[in-house]
Amino acid sequence: MRIVVCDEAGLLRESVEALIEQVGHELVGVADTSALGVQLVQVAKPDAVVYDMTVGINSDFDLIAEAQELGTTVVVFSYNTDAALLDRYPVRPTVVHKPDLGVLESVLRRLDVDARRGVVAAERRQRPTRQLTAPEPTGVVDAAAFYE
Secondary structure (H helix, E strand, C coil): CEEEEECCCHHHHHHHHHHHHHHCCEEEEEECCHHHHHHHHHHHCCCEEEECCCCCCCCCCCHHHHHHHCCCEEEEEECCCCHHHHCCCCCCCEEEECCCHHHHHHHHHHHHHHHHHHHHHHHHCCCCCCCCCCCCCCCCCCHHHHHC
C-alpha cells in the first residue's frame, strides 16, 4: 500500500516512516504541515494517510476530508484526539494514540488485509460476461433465433 505521513514531531515521524517500510508498505510522501499534507494526498493519491491531528490545528486545510473524498484510508496517530471532531466525518478514521507504535504496526498490517478483502468482494460483485451463442434475431417474428 502507498502511504503518506503528516506529522511535525521529527523523531516519532521517522519511527513511523521506518515502521511503514518494515511492514512492507511504500512511503510516498512526508509532510509537516496540513497544507503540504493535502497537496501530497491530491498529487500522490495514496491508499492511506497516517496523520497527527495537532498538525495545522485551526488551519483552513482539512486533510481528513480531502483524503476521504479521494477514497484514502485515514489513520489518526496523535496524542490528542477529539471524538466529536472525528465523528463528523462520513467514515470515522482509525485512531491510534501516540506513542503506541505497536498498535500502529497492527493497524498498518491490517490495512493490507482489508484492502485485499475489498478487492475480492468487488470482484465477486461483477456481472459475469456472457457470449452470445445464438444467431442474431432478424426481427420480432424470428422465434427460432429467440429460443436458441
